[in-house]
Amino acid sequence: METKNIWIDTDLSVGMKRHIREGYCDVDDGYALLQLFKAENIHIKGISAVFGNTLIDDAYRLCQQMSKEFAKNEIPVYKGAGTAIDLSKVETNDAVEALATALKETQLTILAIGPATNVGILLLQYPELKNQIKEVVLVAGRRKPTDYFKIGNQGNHARDLNFDLDNQAFNIMFEAGVPVTLCPFEISSKVWIGSDDLKKLDNGEAGNKWLAEHSQPWLAQWINQGASGFNPFDVLASHYIISPEDIISEDLKAQLEIHPDDTVKDNDKLVFKNYLLCRSEGSFPVKYCHDVVSDYHEKLMDSLTKKS
Structure with missing residues (x-):
């Protein structure tokens, strides 16, 4: 089995309350990291924090916590853009700077599951390293502006948050010509995590227990919006890196367009x-995963509940 060298760039927010409105933050970044920690064909060269679902200081602290407590503190963690x-x-x-150093040593696949700000800065500061990036895998995009990100049945539409928070970073990646794979709402909307899944996830391992516990308030928010579970957005991107044969994709062309919000x-x-x-x-x-x-x-559940 070929080992894949990857870098994780994330706005990790498991267990955090939202800093701009009522409610809890997304937990799906935690699922992506836990899945990658357990994958036998993955070598994580580093984890970087970025602003997004939560403030940069909180994302950085949570990245440090997950590395220390659930990855035996073997993965270095770095603070990125706020x-x-x-x-x-x-x-x-x-x-x-840490990502640039790692890329000078080896080619990497970058999992960017928050705003792509750190990747954008890297490409502006170190354009000569673009050929060292095998692929950037992101959670963003849609086919047309009327493909709404529906949350439950109460008429609420979610933002394409990672893209919305830093359009410029995506434009920089596209202009640099690095290979981009998108795992948008279209694919994550077809996958659900419910209360029974959280019971299975809580299998005695510390990381699983921690994630299952903090997923309960997140699940409750979705149920309150009329859903029966929640879509684990970012885990589709991590799963694509681990086992691309489980993900159905097609080659498309992307562009930025302005439309009513x-x-x-x-x-x-x-x-x-x-x-x-x-x-x-x-x-x-x-590459558009759908x-x-x-x-x-x-x-998915097997990959999350396997003993590490």
Whole structure:
């Protein structure tokens, strides 16, 4: 079995309360990291924190916690960007410098499951390293602006958050020509984690128990919106890296377009935003993941509950 060298860039927020509105933060980054920690064909060269679901200091602390407690502290952790890229003043950070050092030593697949800010800064500061990036795997994109990210049945639309928080980072990646794979809402919306899954996840191992416990408030939020479970967005991206044969994808072209903001209710063409759209024709080639194999849920739970 070939071992894949990867770098994880994440806005880890397991157990955190939202800093801009009521409720709890996403837990799916935790599922992605736990799955990668347990994968036999994965060697993680480093973990970098980025702002996004939570503030950068909290994401950094949680990355340190997961590395120390659930990966035997063998994976170095670095603090990355706390805000989106400002082209008028591009500043590096510890995560970007550590990633640059790692890329000088070997080619890497980068799992970027928060805003792609650190990757964007890297490509601006070290453009000569772009050929050392085998692939950047991200959670973002859709086919058309009316492909809404529906959460439950209460009429609420979620943001394409990783893209929305730093459009510029995606544009930099596309212009640099690095291979990009997208695992958008289209694929994660077909996978569900429910209360029975959380019971199976809580199998006595410390990392599983921690993740199952903090997933309960997140699950409750989704149920309150009329869903029967939650979509584990980021784990589709980690699963693609571990076992790409379980993920169904196609080659498309991506481009950025401006349309009315679909997350604003009663928006009569007053509020607009950028969209990352993927079609048969466009500006930049991407691999677009859109479905899973028939026994995917079983494979996912097996990968999460296996003894580490």
